[in-house]
Amino acid sequence: MKRFTLQQRPLPILSLGSVLMLSACGTVPSNESTAESNLKNYDRTLYEQLSTEDASLYDRLGGYEAIEAFVIDGVDNLLADERINFLFEGVDANNLVFQLSEQICDLAGGPCIYDGMSMEDAHFGLDITEAQFNALVEDFQQAMRDNDVPYGLENQVVALLAPMKPAIINR
Amino acid sequence: MSLTRRWAEMALIPFLMTVVFSSAHAQGGRLLATGGVSQFEGAAGGGLEPWALITGYGTEDEIGGAAHYTTIHTDSYGLQSAGVKLGFFDRLELSYTRQRLSVDEDVVEATAGALVSGLEPILGAPTVQTVSGTAIDMDIFGAKLRLFGDAVYAQDSWAPQISLGVQHKRNRDFGRGVTVPYLGDVGVPALLGAADANGTDFYLTATKVFLGVPFGRNLLLSTSVRATKANAFGLLGFGREVINPLDGTLLDADDGYEYEWGFSAAMFLTPTVVLGGDYRTQSSRLEDQPVLGLLGAPDLAEEDNAYDVYLAWFPNKTLSFVAAYVDLGNLPFQADSDAVYLSLQASF
Numbered sequence: 001m002k003r004f005t006l007q008q009r010p011l012p013i014l015s016l017g018s019v020l021m022l023s024a025c026g027t028v029p030s031n032e033s034t035a036e037s038n039l040k041n042y043d044r045t046l047y048e049q050l051s052t053e054d055a056s057l058y059d060r061l062g063g064y065e066a067i068e069a070f071v072i073d074g075v076d077n078l079l080a081d082e083r084i085n086f087l088f089e090g091v092d093a094n095n096l097v098f099q100l101s102e103q104i105c106d107l108a109g110g111p112c113i114y115d116g117m118s119m120e121d122a123h124f125g126l127d128i129t130e131a132q133f134n135a136l137v138e139d140f141q142q143a144m145r146d147n148d149v150p151y152g153l154e155n156q157v158v159a160l161l162a163p164m165k166p167a168i169i170n171r
Numbered sequence: 172m173s174l175t176r177r178w179a180e181m182a183l184i185p186f187l188m189t190v191v192f193s194s195a196h197a198q199g200g201r202l203l204a205t206g207g208v209s210q211f212e213g214a215a216g217g218g219l220e221p222w223a224l225i226t227g228y229g230t231e232d233e234i235g236g237a238a239h240y241t242t243i244h245t246d247s248y249g250l251q252s253a254g255v256k257l258g259f260f261d262r263l264e265l266s267y268t269r270q271r272l273s274v275d276e277d278v279v280e281a282t283a284g285a286l287v288s289g290l291e292p293i294l295g296a297p298t299v300q301t302v303s304g305t306a307i308d309m310d311i312f313g314a315k316l317r318l319f320g321d322a323v324y325a326q327d328s329w330a331p332q333i334s335l336g337v338q339h340k341r342n343r344d345f346g347r348g349v350t351v352p353y354l355g356d357v358g359v360p361a362l363l364g365a366a367d368a369n370g371t372d373f374y375l376t377a378t379k380v381f382l383g384v385p386f387g388r389n390l391l392l393s394t395s396v397r398a399t400k401a402n403a404f405g406l407l408g409f410g411r412e413v414i415n416p417l418d419g420t421l422l423d424a425d426d427g428y429e430y431e432w433g434f435s436a437a438m439f440l441t442p443t444v445v446l447g448g449d450y451r452t453q454s455s456r457l458e459d460q461p462v463l464g465l466l467g468a469p470d471l472a473e474e475d476n477a478y479d480v481y482l483a484w485f486p487n488k489t490l491s492f493v494a495a496y497v498d499l500g501n502l503p504f505q506a507d508s509d510a511v512y513l514s515l516q517a518s519f
Contacts, residue, residue, distance in 0.1 A: 045326040047383035083200075130230035130261075131200020138202070141442070151442060152387015159382035163327040 047159035056109030057156050061149065064110065068101045074143035075100070083135040087126060107160040119167035128169045137161070198519055199228025199235040204445060204485045205323055206258065208493050209239035209516050212311050212338055212404065213254040213268025216376075218479040218495050218512060219449035220435035222393045223334035223378035225317055226266070227258040227518050228488050234259055237518035239268075241493075245510035248502055249273040250406075256313070266313035272406045274349075274359065276304040281504045282362070283351050289466035290353055293417075297352030305349040307359055307406055310341045315376075322378045322391075331377040338372040340405040354416065358408075363472040363503065364460045365408025366426060372399040376433075388438050391447075395433040400426065402457050403474055403502070411456045422461050429454035437483075445483040452476045453500070475500025479512060491516045 053060065061067055075097050079085050088096070105112035116122070137158060144154040199206075206227045210216035215226035215237070227235020236257040243250040254268030287297055315336040322332035345368030346358040360368070376395035384390065400409040411425040431454055437447030457472035481495030495512035502508045 045383075046329065046381050047326065050381065050384040129200070129232050131233065134200050134202050134230070145442075150387065152383070155387050155389050155439075156383035159326050159384075162324045162382060165321075165324040 045159050045163060047156055051156075057153065057160070058105060058108040058110030061108060061153055061157070064101065064105055064112070066147070066149075067104050067108070067110075068097065070140070070143045070147040070149055071097050071101045071104065072143075073146055074140040077139035077143055078136055081135055081139055084132045084139075087128065087132065104157060104160070108157070119164050120171060123168045123171045126171060128171065130165070130169050133165055133169050198488055199233050200230045201228040201235070201261070202323070203443070203488060204439070204483075204491070206235060206237065206518055208483055208491055208514060209237060209241065209252075209254065209256070209268075210449075211241055211243070211250070211252050211270070211512075212313065212340075213239070213252065213256060213266040214313050214315055214336060214338070215256070215258070215264060216393070217435045217437055217447050217449045218481050218493065218497060218514070219451045219477055220393060220395060220433040221315065221336055221374065221376050222322075222391070222435065223317065223320070223332040223376045224322060225258040225261050225264045225315065225334075226256045229258050229261055231261045233261075235261075235519055237516050239514060239516040241512065241514035243497055243499075243510045243512045245499070245502075245505065245508045247275040247278045247505050248508060248510075250499075250510075254311070262317050264313070264315040266311070266315075268311040268313070270309045270311060270406065272307040272309075274305050274307070278504045279304055279349055279351075285466045285468055286352050286354075294353060299350055299352050299355055303350075305359065306344065307348065308343040309405055310343065311405075312339045312341075313337065320377075323380045323382075326382050329379070331379040333375065333377045336372075336374045336376060338374070340370050340372070340401065340409075342368045342405055342408055345408050359503075360402070360406075360408030363402075363407055364411055364413045364457050364462065365402050366410030366412035366424060367400070367408060370400045370405055370409030372397050372401060372405075374398070388440070391435075391437040393433075393435040395435075397431045397433065398428040399431055399454070400428055400456075402472065403453070403499075407457065407472055411460075413460055413462055416462060425456050429456065443485045445485070446481075447483060448478065448480040450476065450478045470501075471503045473501050481512065489517060489519065491518070 075093055079088060079093065099116045102112050102114045106114040141154060205224060207215040207222050207224050210219055210221050214221035215224055216222040226237050229235025234257060238255045241252040251271045252268055254266055256264055256266030258264045313336065315334050317332065317334045320330050320332035342360060344358050346361045347356055348358050350356050374395050374397040376393060378391065378393040381390045402408055413422040415422055431452045433449065433451040435449045437445050439445050453474035453476055455474035458470045460469050463469050463471045477499045479495045479497035481493050483491060483493045485491045493514040497512040498509040500508060
């Protein structure tokens with residue numbers, strides 16, 4: 001899996017990702033040495049800069065199915081969360097699971113290229129507050145705990161998602 | 172009303188506020204523990220150090236707050252702190268805290284004994300005898316303004332969150348409270364050579380949270396620099412003014428600000444348990460005091476750097492508990508003031 005320069009912060013990277021990344025995704029076998037060298041171009045979060053892990057977060061989480069499993073529970077949690085569920089009225093839950101799984105897979109170094117809407121566009125006009133953003137974080141933290149995702153990996157997922165806040169709130 | 176009872180009642184403040192906060196459904200929208208606990212001067216932070224974070228759980232659209240009660244007990248001293256604070260829109264923190272340093276009888280007797288042995292050859296036997304311990308109360312009015320930065324969310328940046336703080340301290344027992352031979356009713360801070368009862372500290376603090384590192388843990392690092400005239404955090408007054416007690420002449424004085432540095436680290440061991448520690452330098456301007464030198468103890472009020480190591484538990488956003496080992500360094504007649512520190516905070 002190759003990852004190339006994703007310097008645009010905070011979130012345009014998600015839409016730029018498809019342009020910037022190799023189309024060979026998924027056909028090139030994972031290789032520790034190339035993954036490590038590409039991390040230099042992937043220095044987005046403090047976690048990514050400081051982590052000494054060899055394997056990608058995607059692999060340590062257990063791959064796509066493991067991510068999808070806690071995303072399904074996270075979406076269930078947020079649809080049941082009275083602080084924020086009204087924001088998702090009329091949203092296709094299956095599509096939401098797919099988009100969120102793709103994002104996390106992409107951010108965590110997995111073989112996915114999130115090509116959905118940018119975070120700015122996806123939240124335009126919703127006027128999401130910081131408290132609502134945090135409520136979603138809490139719903140996903142709970143989902144990861146319910147799926148026995150180790151606390152250390154949970155924190156690293158949150159670390160990858162945290163910088164999205166300015167792109168999501170007050171739009 | 173006995174002092175013990177009065178402080179027992181102050182300890183009820185956080186409990187009562189817990190009831191109010193949890194019944195008011197006013198819980199703020201920030202993530203667990205991101206308002207810190209209450210440092211012993213009443214600002215949001217660790218045990219000894221203020222952090223750049225704003226108290227409570229209020230986001231940029233909300234008001235948060237906290238109430239705390241902290242007790243530190245060493246052999247001859249007790250330090251208690253109780254206070255309230257509000258955080259406005261994750262931007263401005265206003266706090267009020269009352270501190271009480273209780274001084275056991277043995278310290279007062281030792282001070283009196285030194286005075287008598289030093290002065291008896293000159294003045295003859297004293298007419299006033301000391302019998303009881305004393306307490307030094309201090310009010311601390313604090314404000315902290317978040318200048319810029321986002322400690323928690325800006326994980327794509329090394330830039331810390333930086334806040335500017337001020338703590339105005341008013342020592343209520345600067346010049347009274349303890350009866351000593353020859354001098355009658357005096358205050359411990361004045362006796363030890365402090366110049367003023369009141370002082371204002373200014374501090375800058377920079378705080379950054381590292382999510383997911385090291386070992387997948389969330390680590391908070393914080394540092395501060397403080398301009399202060401305080402002696403022993405103000406409990407022994409502010410500045411230095413040594414007066415010859417026999418003729419009232421000024422022997423020396425020091426009214427300038429000095430810098431004190433602080434360092435703080437805290438790491439989540441689990442989603443609700445934090446292991447942390449603070450280190451704080453002190454400027455020690457009361458050491459080498461000539462009048463106390465006449466009594467054979469020129470460095471009676473010398474200050475050491477202070478540190479603590481603590482475990483904090485955040486079972487929910489309403490309550491948090493801190494248990495710590497703290498060393499405040501040298502206090503008069505007690506070279507090592509290491510102590511157990513317990514704190515309770517209610518927040519919203």
